[in-house]
Amino acid sequence: MTIGSLDTTAALHLSPVLAAYVAAYPAVDLSMRTGTTRELIEQVLDRQLDGAYVCGPAHHPDLLVEPFVREELVILTAPAITSFETLSRKPDLKIVVLKAGCSYRLQLEAMLARRGIVGVRKLEFGTIETIIACVSAGVGVTLLPRALLGSVWERGRLRVHPLPNEEGQVETVFIRHREAFTSSALRAFMDMARPALTIAAAE
Numbered sequence: 678m679t680i681g682s683l684d685t686t687a688a689l690h691l692s693p694v695l696a697a698y699v700a701a702y703p704a705v706d707l708s709m710r711t712g713t714t715r716e717l718i719e720q721v722l723d724r725q726l727d728g729a730y731v732c733g734p735a736h737h738p739d740l741l742v743e744p745f746v747r748e749e750l751v752i753l754t755a756p757a758i759t760s761f762e763t764l765s766r767k768p769d770l771k772i773v774v775l776k777a778g779c780s781y782r783l784q785l786e787a788m789l790a791r792r793g794i795v796g797v798r799k800l801e802f803g804t805i806e807t808i809i810a811c812v813s814a815g816v817g818v819t820l821l822p823r824a825l826l827g828s829v830w831e832r833g834r835l836r837v838h839p840l841p842n843e844e845g846q847v848e849t850v851f852i853r854h855r856e857a858f859t860s861s862a863l864r865a866f867m868d869m870a871r872p873a874l875t876i877a878a879a880e
Contacts, residue, residue: 678862679708681717681729683780684805686849689824690746691730694870701869705862715778721852727863728853732780735852743851745870748822750784750845752838755815761792761838764818771798771817773808780847785820788844809835822847 682691687709699707710717710726717729722739735742754764764770772789774782782799789797800817802808805825812819813834823837839845851867853859 678705678727678860678866679710679725680866681710681712681720681726681731683714683717683730683732683849684711684775685781685822685825686730686746687711688805689748689822690849691870694866698866698869702862702865707862707866713776713778714780718852721854724854724857727857727860728851728867730849730851733848733850735850739855740852741855743867745849745851747846747848748824750781750820750840750847751823752785752788752818752820752840753809753812753826753835754818754838755813756833756836757815758818758836758838761794764789764792764794769798770794771800773800773802773811773817773819775803775805775808776801781820784847785818788820788840 691709695707695709698705710720712720714731714735717726717731718735718737718740720726721729722737730745733742733744752761758764772782772785774785786797789795798817800811802811805821808819808821811817826835826837851870853863
């Protein structure tokens, strides 16, 4: 069984589920493949994945979509950047992002455009850790779930800019092919992920 996931979702929500599943079903071969929302949707449609956790909404007639978790997104900058107004005055603004197809990247570009900030340069990196390090050093700005920050934020390496209302909310959904067979192994994984997520949200 092969499950797809965004890097952030795997790190924040799926690690304990994977550990519990492997312990409960040692005979099942389980593989986790990470990627962007665009990549994962294509792989589910091509039946390369049994299912995947992606940024919603995911509208496609061949997909079954189940809500998974709703998270808060925030703009992250170096500590010296105090507001969006400060960003708009930077002639050389850069955004530090994952590769094309990343939902957070697309949302960041749209958010900046709504504030009249266009024509920004894009710096692509392969890991969240590198992105956070570059933003902290003042290279550029990014958009990520607040829950990723933890002690990084507490040490003052980044400034967090909350977003208003629904603009700062994103829903992660679990998708699978409508016509694909849902194995007992996949069903057990989905069932195990739901209560684990409920416990995490309550904490």
